[in-house]
Amino acid sequence: MDFEEYTDHLLAGEDEECLAAARTVAGDLEGLHHLYVDLIQPAQYRVGELWEAGKISVAAEHLATATNSYVASICYAPLARETTGGPRALIVCTPEEMHELGPRLLADLLECDGWDVDFYGTSMPVRDLVGAIRERKPRFVGLSAALVMHLGSVKRTITAIRDALGVETPPIIVGGNAYRGDGDLWKQVGADFYAADASAAVEMLRALKE
Numbered sequence: 001m002d003f004e005e006y007t008d009h010l011l012a013g014e015d016e017e018c019l020a021a022a023r024t025v026a027g028d029l030e031g032l033h034h035l036y037v038d039l040i041q042p043a044q045y046r047v048g049e050l051w052e053a054g055k056i057s058v059a060a061e062h063l064a065t066a067t068n069s070y071v072a073s074i075c076y077a078p079l080a081r082e083t084t085g086g087p088r089a090l091i092v093c094t095p096e097e098m099h100e101l102g103p104r105l106l107a108d109l110l111e112c113d114g115w116d117v118d119f120y121g122t123s124m125p126v127r128d129l130v131g132a133i134r135e136r137k138p139r140f141v142g143l144s145a146a147l148v149m150h151l152g153s154v155k156r157t158i159t160a161i162r163d164a165l166g167v168e169t170p171p172i173i174v175g176g177n178a179y180r181g182d183g184d185l186w187k188q189v190g191a192d193f194y195a196a197d198a199s200a201a202v203e204m205l206r207a208l209k210e
């Protein structure tokens, strides 16, 4: 099933059809990457375009997002790995950011790649984020932003982390919808790395595992 057909099922509220389609592709780890990056992500982007154009309601968007969350969690569960003792990763949304699904999918794929991921979701105050980095000592910090207007918040957050931790600051990677369409924006926020999707991020971050 391509992402357009998948999106039609999402918007029709047909969660069982979505789950069945997802199960046919996500039988192994490669399939889970395919489900997340080639079905769920473009389907969510299409939902965003339709919402922006006034063609679907906020309710339809909420149902699609909740369905994709449900589908991802069911398909991820049998492939989840016991990663205690693996290198630690910290993934979080920039403070004002409410778009949680993308970084959640990234956290899942990193866990499957052997990282021990601390996923903090949304609404994390900067001071507490700095405290968590100090305490948990992640090998890297991943900061997610979906809204272009949140790039200032990303920049302030990265500055605050660097000011507080100095040379102890772990590498900082950014990603999310906010960077789409402008290859250089990530440099302007002061990050060390950027990846366009979760699969590319997993690949890139392997270099930090050794």
Ligand code: B12
Pocket: 036, 037, 040, 041, 044, 045, 047, 048, 049, 051, 052, 061, 065, 096, 097, 098, 099, 100, 101, 102, 103, 105, 106, 141, 142, 143, 144, 145, 146, 147, 148, 149, 173, 174, 175, 176, 177, 178, 194, 195, 196, 197, 198, 199, 201
């Ligand atoms: C669902 C949704 C919501 C939900 C989110 C619920 C949730 N639990 O996540 C809710 C209802 C909260 C919401 C609210 C809003 N939204 Co909204 N939303 C979306 C929508 C349709 C889908 C988001 C999503 O799930 N994407 C799918 C995931 C898988 O993709 P992703 O986030 O890009 O993540 C992938 C990669 O980018 C990467 N990645 C993500 N994070 C990171 C981090 C790192 C470190 C790395 C390396 C990689 C990485 O990995 C993921 C997998 O490959 C998008 C459309 C879109 N284009 O994304 C609009 C969208 C992001 N929203 C938009 C807007 C305008 C809003 C609101 C301002 C609307 C309003 N007026 O209230 C608010 C703002 C809320 C806030 N303060 O953040 C706009 C943003 C426009 C812009 N360019 O700035 C979009 C693009 C819709 C549109 N087409 O206009 N939204």
